[in-house]
Amino acid sequence: MTVDSARNLKIGTLKLANPLVLAPLSGISDLPFRLLSREQGCALVFTEMISAEGLSRKVSATLKLLNSLPEERPLGVQIFGPKPEILAEGARVIEGWGGDLIDINMGCPVRKVVHGGSGAALLKEPGRIRKILKAVRKATSLPLTVKIRTGWDEKNLNFLEVARIAEECGADAITLHGRARSQGYGVKANWEDIGTLKSGVKIPVIGNGDILNAPSILEILAHTGCDGVMIGRGAYGNPWIFAKGLSLLRGEIPREPSLEERERVLLRHLSLMVEWKGEIHGLREFRKHLIWYTRGFRGSVEFRTQIPQWETLKETAAHIREFFQKIRSAPIGMVL
Numbered sequence: 001m002t003v004d005s006a007r008n009l010k011i012g013t014l015k016l017a018n019p020l021v022l023a024p025l026s027g028i029s030d031l032p033f034r035l036l037s038r039e040q041g042c043a044l045v046f047t048e049m050i051s052a053e054g055l056s057r058k059v060s061a062t063l064k065l066l067n068s069l070p071e072e073r074p075l076g077v078q079i080f081g082p083k084p085e086i087l088a089e090g091a092r093v094i095e096g097w098g099g100d101l102i103d104i105n106m107g108c109p110v111r112k113v114v115h116g117g118s119g120a121a122l123l124k125e126p127g128r129i130r131k132i133l134k135a136v137r138k139a140t141s142l143p144l145t146v147k148i149r150t151g152w153d154e155k156n157l158n159f160l161e162v163a164r165i166a167e168e169c170g171a172d173a174i175t176l177h178g179r180a181r182s183q184g185y186g187v188k189a190n191w192e193d194i195g196t197l198k199s200g201v202k203i204p205v206i207g208n209g210d211i212l213n214a215p216s217i218l219e220i221l222a223h224t225g226c227d228g229v230m231i232g233r234g235a236y237g238n239p240w241i242f243a244k245g246l247s248l249l250r251g252e253i254p255r256e257p258s259l260e261e262r263e264r265v266l267l268r269h270l271s272l273m274v275e276w277k278g279e280i281h282g283l284r285e286f287r288k289h290l291i292w293y294t295r296g297f298r299g300s301v302e303f304r305t306q307i308p309q310w311e312t313l314k315e316t317a318a319h320i321r322e323f324f325q326k327i328r329s330a331p332i333g334m335v336l
Contacts, residue, residue: 009021009043009044009204009206009228010204011172011173012142012143012172012173013143014044014143014172016044018041018043019043019221019227019228019249020042020217020228020229020231020242020245020246021042021043021044021045021228021229021231022034022230022231022232022242023208023232023235024046024047024049024076024078024103026048026110027048028048028236029045029046029047029048030065030276030277031067031272031276032272032273033235033289034046034047034072035072035272036239036265036268036272037235037239037242038071038072039239040240040243041242041243042231042242044074044101045072045074045076046075046076046078047068047075047076047077047078048078049108050065050079050090051080051081052080052081052083052086052087052089052090052091053083055089055090056086056089056093066094066097067276073100074100074101075099075100076099076103076145077094077101077102078147079102079103079104079105080104080105080108080113082116082121082122082128084131084134084136087135088135088138089139091139092139092140094142095140095141095142099142100142101142101144102136102143102144102145103144103145103175104136104144104145104147105118105147106119106120106122106123106129106147106162107119107120107123107147107148107149107181108120109149120149120181123148123151123152124152124156126158126161126162126165129162129165129166130165130168130169133146133170133171137170137171143172143173144170144172145171145173146162146166146171147174147177147208148163148174148176149181150179150180150193151181152180152181152182153183154180154183157193159176159193159197160197160201163176163201163205164200164201172203172204173204173227173228174197174201174204174205175208175230176193176194176197176206176207176208177189177208178193178208178209178210189209191207191209191210191220191223191224192224194207194209194226195223195224195225195226198224198226198227204228205226205227205228206226206228206230207221208230208231208232211231211232212233213241214244214248214254215248216234217231217245218248218249229245231245237291237293237295239265259327266293266320267317269286269289269293270282270290270313270317271313271317273285273286273289274286283310283311283316287307290316290320291304291307297327298330299323299326299327299330300323303323306319
């Protein structure tokens, strides 16, 4: 499969260079993470999921989630909430701010979100979904997408009904995660449902779920015929998944990042986190990324136990350099 055969992705007026999309990831897809993903070839990145209520009330902590750089563009903003009028106002705020695309979350399975009537809870109310989409479509001219799961539970798989409502209300694309809300992430994503959706609507369909490595990008495109691929957990500690995926789409053999490149990107990620979030907060949030980046390497278990002890950028960077130097000096670098 080549890039041409996979079709470059077009969402409304937004033309993307390739079909690879970074998922909106709460606590993960912040500015540094998005920037690194774009640098590795991702065509469209998303903010973390943002409260439409917070946007409409101009809450400073919420507005900070919109911080971005020109190098990230195009940038999608995902919003959530249960009320049509509040979501519409959130959309107006995003358009006024200069967003490139708006996505409405109708698939988040997290209990706190669902109990507030947002996320996957909306799948139980197709009538409310219609009201939301009509209100948001009227409020903004930006490309509009919706992210859903296959249904509330296995007995109520209404993804095709919801997608057709979205299409009727003027959505420009729909992303389907191949699991029901009740399944969480505990079962394999059902790509068959993504293929069914692709056959059932005319707007672009973006497939999501279990895209954990570069080969799975080609597999889901071939298996479902979807127009785009949204990558979430597969990018944790692995921004190279986008570069590798693009190589495969071109019919090329993907290049593994060298130890030097891994070290460089890891240190750059660290520096960006501190630059944008301050040393204390940035280092605290970076710990999970550091674990993901170093997983599978010789000595990584011992390395991870020491991470909470590091309190400064300088100290953390020194330990990262030491970690990679030990790998380079060892006879075997990776634990297979």
